[in-house]
Amino acid sequence: MAEGLTNKERLQIPPTPMAEQSPEERRHNILEVPLGYTPEQAMTEAKRCLMCKNTFCVTGCPVSVDIPGFIGLVAEGKFHEAARKIKETNCLPAVCGRVCPQEDQCQVVCMVAKSLKDTAKSVQIGKLERFVADWDMANHPEADFTPVPSSGHKVAVVGAGPAGLTCAGDLLAQGHDVTMYEALHRAGGVLVYGIPEFRLPKAIVEREVEGLIQRGLHLECNVAVGKSKGIQDLFDEGFEAIFVATGAGLPMFKKIPGENLLGVYSANEYLTRANLMDAYGFPERSDTPILRGKHVVVFGGGNVAMDSARTALRLGAETSTILYRRSLAEMPARVEEVHHAKQEGVEFRMLQDSIEILGDENSWVTGVKCLRMELGEPDASGRRRPVPVVGSEFVIPADVVVVSIGNGPNPLVPRSTPQIQTNKWGNITADKDSAKTTMPGVWAGGDIVLGAATVILAMGEGRKAAKSMHEFLETGVW
Amino acid sequence: MAKVLINEPIAPDVFRMVVVAPDVARYRKAGQFVIVRPGAGKERIPLTIADADATTGAVTLIYQVVGRTTAVMSLIEPGGQLTDIAGPLGQPTHIAKVGTVVMVGGGIGVAPSHPIAQAMKAAGNKVITIMGARRKDLFIMEAEMRAASDEVILMSDDGSYGEKGFVTDALRRLLDGGEKVDLVVAIGPPIMMKMVSLLTKGYGVHTLVSLNTIMVDGTGMCGGCRVTVGGESRFVCVDGPEFDGHLVDFDEMMRRQRMYVAYEKEAYEAFKSGHKCRLEAVAKEAHHG
Ligand SMILES: Cc1cc2nc3c(=O)[nH]c(=O)nc-3n(C[C@H](O)[C@H](O)[C@H](O)COP(=O)(O)OP(=O)(O)OC[C@H]3O[C@@H](n4cnc5c(N)ncnc54)[C@H](O)[C@@H]3O)c2cc1C
Ligand SMILES: Cc1cc2nc3c(=O)[nH]c(=O)nc-3n(C[C@H](O)[C@H](O)[C@H](O)COP(=O)(O)OP(=O)(O)OC[C@H]3O[C@@H](n4cnc5c(N)ncnc54)[C@H](O)[C@@H]3O)c2cc1C
Ligand code: SF4
Numbered sequence: 010m011a012e013g014l015t016n017k018e019r020l021q022i023p024p025t026p027m028a029e030q031s032p033e034e035r036r037h038n039i040l041e042v043p044l045g046y047t048p049e050q051a052m053t054e055a056k057r058c059l060m061c062k063n064t065f066c067v068t069g070c071p072v073s074v075d076i077p078g079f080i081g082l083v084a085e086g087k088f089h090e091a092a093r094k095i096k097e098t099n100c101l102p103a104v105c106g107r108v109c110p111q112e113d114q115c116q117v118v119c120m121v122a123k124s125l126k127d128t129a130k131s132v133q134i135g136k137l138e139r140f141v142a143d144w145d146m147a148n149h150p151e152a153d154f155t156p157v158p159s160s161g162h163k164v165a166v167v168g169a170g171p172a173g174l175t176c177a178g179d180l181l182a183q184g185h186d187v188t189m190y191e192a193l194h195r196a197g198g199v200l201v202y203g204i205p206e207f208r209l210p211k212a213i214v215e216r217e218v219e220g221l222i223q224r225g226l227h228l229e230c231n232v233a234v235g236k237s238k239g240i241q242d243l244f245d246e247g248f249e250a251i252f253v254a255t256g257a258g259l260p261m262f263k264k265i266p267g268e269n270l271l272g273v274y275s276a277n278e279y280l281t282r283a284n285l286m287d288a289y290g291f292p293e294r295s296d297t298p299i300l301r302g303k304h305v306v307v308f309g310g311g312n313v314a315m316d317s318a319r320t321a322l323r324l325g326a327e328t329s330t331i332l333y334r335r336s337l338a339e340m341p342a343r344v345e346e347v348h349h350a351k352q353e354g355v356e357f358r359m360l361q362d363s364i365e366i367l368g369d370e371n372s373w374v375t376g377v378k379c380l381r382m383e384l385g386e387p388d389a390s391g392r393r394r395p396v397p398v399v400g401s402e403f404v405i406p407a408d409v410v411v412v413s414i415g416n417g418p419n420p421l422v423p424r425s426t427p428q429i430q431t432n433k434w435g436n437i438t439a440d441k442d443s444a445k446t447t448m449p450g451v452w453a454g455g456d457i458v459l460g461a462a463t464v465i466l467a468m469g470e471g472r473k474a475a476k477s478m479h480e481f482l483e484t485g486v487w
Numbered sequence: 488m489a490k491v492l493i494n495e496p497i498a499p500d501v502f503r504m505v506v507v508a509p510d511v512a513r514y515r516k517a518g519q520f521v522i523v524r525p526g527a528g529k530e531r532i533p534l535t536i537a538d539a540d541a542t543t544g545a546v547t548l549i550y551q552v553v554g555r556t557t558a559v560m561s562l563i564e565p566g567g568q569l570t571d572i573a574g575p576l577g578q579p580t581h582i583a584k585v586g587t588v589v590m591v592g593g594g595i596g597v598a599p600s601h602p603i604a605q606a607m608k609a610a611g612n613k614v615i616t617i618m619g620a621r622r623k624d625l626f627i628m629e630a631e632m633r634a635a636s637d638e639v640i641l642m643s644d645d646g647s648y649g650e651k652g653f654v655t656d657a658l659r660r661l662l663d664g665g666e667k668v669d670l671v672v673a674i675g676p677p678i679m680m681k682m683v684s685l686l687t688k689g690y691g692v693h694t695l696v697s698l699n700t701i702m703v704d705g706t707g708m709c710g711g712c713r714v715t716v717g718g719e720s721r722f723v724c725v726d727g728p729e730f731d732g733h734l735v736d737f738d739e740m741m742r743r744q745r746m747y748v749a750y751e752k753e754a755y756e757a758f759k760s761g762h763k764c765r766l767e768a769v770a771k772e773a774h775h776g
């Protein structure tokens with residue numbers, strides 16, 4: 010531990026910024042935006058932590074990473090040990106360090122932020138987590154696990170997103186024989202098809218998946234459970250316990266006129282073409298095209314909308330505009346994403362809502378008809394309800410429109426398995442503590458249960474389910 | 488990875504591929520499709536399961552070379568690999584005994600009609616098949632369709648095989664001729680499905696069409712395959728591919744199919760200039776075999 014510093018001295022160390030590609034440069038490439046800490050920077054940042062007895066930060070983290078524990082090791086330069094410490098509770102630190110909404114979780118409650126009365130000045134827990142994970146991958150690439158004796162139990166995980174991957178990892182650690190089914194040709198879920206390369210390099214996810222395969226995971230891509238085969242088929246094939254983690258991948262549309270015009274995408278399609286199918290590389294590297302719009306308009310204000318708008322710039326758009334019907338204060342996207350998007354030149358049109366997409370005689374998109382909005386009384390979500398301003402119609406030109414107003418639960422499994430109960434939105438009903446569904450032998454977790462949430466919450470769900478599944482396999486008691 | 492057993496031309500630009508995919512063969516039902524990806528960096532494209540053998544795990548796909556991805560597929564040698572084959576996907580055809588079913592297959596659309604005709608026949612229906620193609624050498628699977636049907640009517644645009652005329656001419660004659668038709672299943676080029684649907688609507692005969700929109704994932708995740716059916720947006724990959732032909736907005740669907748034409752052309756031209764000799768050899772083989 011960095012001995013000798015008083016708390017007062019620690020509080021005087023300014024937060025260590027992480028170097029980034031310049032906005033002008035990164036607008037034109039798909040490489041990651043933040044470049045990472047050097048070991049020296051990480052050790053300096055680590056010295057800012059007060060090593061609190063009462064660790065608010067840990068309670069802010071959905072999987073309770075031992076934050077002062079790992080940061081203390083970073084301060085001492087013991088990066089490998091720090092990585093092991095994080096991995097006790099978080100199996101995907103390189104991912105979480107990059108995409109966790111830290112400003113709402115571990116960092117918002119950090120004592121340093123509280124003392125300095127500025128959340129932006131909290132200990133940079135996410136950045137340190139990322140550094141430790143990257144350093145460890147570079148310096149200890151060898152597989153880090155001890156083989157465990159086989160339990161003789163066969164289990165299935167459906168969906169290879171963060172919930173499924175975490176659950177599979179924990180089940181493998183107990184010696185179970187795990188088969189993971191994934192509908193797409195590649196494992197990773199939103200981490201590979203949704204979140205762009207410039208925020209989360211795909212190589213990181215790939216390495217995590219490789220690690221699980223080395224530990225014995227059977228990965229079966231190209232199987233959409235509920236279509237290709239059913240849950241009952243899996244039981245018939247000898248699986249004793251099944252975890253359903255199929256995510257919230259059902260794109261919602263606004264149901265306004267013009268949504269089926271040429272040039273209108275759901276954010277899922279836009280991002281899947283760009284990321285999973287690598288349409289950035291069309292036609293040299295990839296055969297999958299994507300419309301390279303000059304004027305791209307994105308509906309919505311979440312992370313998905315930011316990712317779409319920033320992707321549009323990298324595909325060569327001259328203008329990329331976020332159209333959001335509330336104000337910046339209500340925008341659900343992460344602060345850092347909004348900041349990065351603004352730096353790159355994404356235009357933000359707040360308190361404006363689309364009412365129609367306009368097209369030419371051949372049905373190609375030409376523009377978006379909008380209305381101005383005002384904030385009225387708070388609605389059910391506690392946010393002030395946007396109300397249209399009468400007579401405020403106007404048109405913004407567009408040749409590509411990306412609809413990013415949210416995703417519903419993936420319906421394939423529940424629709425084909427009536428024994429698995431869902432709520433009125435179609436999310437699978439699962440027990441809060443055990444993740445058990447209403448069908449014996451079936452657990453569920455992640456976005457399919459929570460609705461569109463976060464990577465770290467999905468991981469927490471996977472872990473919870475694995476624990477309950479293991480108990481069931483050991484005792485046979487449902 | 489799936490091993491390719493057979494990949495042979497059966498008509499100009501039309502290939503039959505037999506590939507080993509045991510789970511697909513085991514679980515597929517008539518009317519379902521797979522998404523294939525013939526290599527790293529290649530597109531995911533949907534192809535109907537034309538036939539399958541659950542005991543050997545062999546799945547038959549019949550595809551027409553129309554662009555880069557299908558051209559890449561045509562170059563896979565027997566013994567080679569299909570990088571990905573996902574499925575079965577889509578809703579199976581609702582098979583029931585309804586009486587008389589007319590299967591209308593246009594061009595390559597005959598391939599996806601085949602398992603449906605078989606299942607309809609097995610369910611106790613009278614199956615009449617109308618097959619159409621531009622000219623004689625473009626007819627495929629005639630023997631298979633004969634085996635699955637009570638009656639087969641052949642129509643060619645130029646009269647070089649069967650009768651001269653369109654499939655709709657034969658269908659109109661049937662409907663006018665007093666044949667009590669309970670269901671029409673039309674699979675082929677969108678314009679053919681549109682014309683068939685317009686015709687049967689006048690006769691009040693229930694008509695199913697199998698839509699071939701552009702797809703990416705094929706699992707309901709992207710919405711790229713959406714079409715308007717009865718005024719509502721539906722996803723062809725999970726809600727279809729079969730829909731009530733009288734409710735489908737074919738014009739919209741045809742426009743959406745052309746969304747990437749400029750890009751596809753660029754990709755195909757680039758590919759052809761790189762593989763000129765091989766493609767010409769394959770084309771020759773097709774014309775002679
Ligand atoms: C563009 C975008 C950006 C985001 N940014 C952030 C962020 O910055 N920070 C953050 O914390 N969260 C972010 N999220 C949310 C986060 O990614 C999700 O909450 C998380 O991935 C959910 O994990 P999951 O494992 O439940 O599901 P998913 O990641 O959705 O994975 C589900 C997997 O199941 C597969 N599947 C679906 N149906 C079937 C089936 N029937 N059979 C087999 N497989 C099936 C899918 O193909 C997919 O691979 C973002 C989401 C999106 C879309
Ligand atoms: C459910 C379904 C079943 C199908 N079954 C068969 C079949 O059994 N045999 C057969 O030959 N064809 C079938 N098709 C059509 C086949 O998918 C396309 O011909 C193929 O994708 C063309 O790809 P390409 O790269 O060779 O040509 P491209 O040059 O990319 O495209 C040529 C045309 O094919 C269409 N197309 C392109 N990409 C896709 C895509 N990803 N999905 C759908 N259509 C696309 C476009 O309309 C385009 O104009 C089916 C389509 C669907 C939706
Ligand atoms: S996992 Fe996320 S919330 Fe937890 S410590 Fe790491 S960055 Fe913070």
Ligand code: SF4
Binds near residue numbers: 060065120
């Ligand atoms: S609350 Fe902040 S200062 Fe305290 S232990 Fe956690 S990270 Fe360190």
Ligand code: FES
Binds near residue numbers: 725
């Ligand atoms: S192909 Fe993506 S939803 Fe149908």
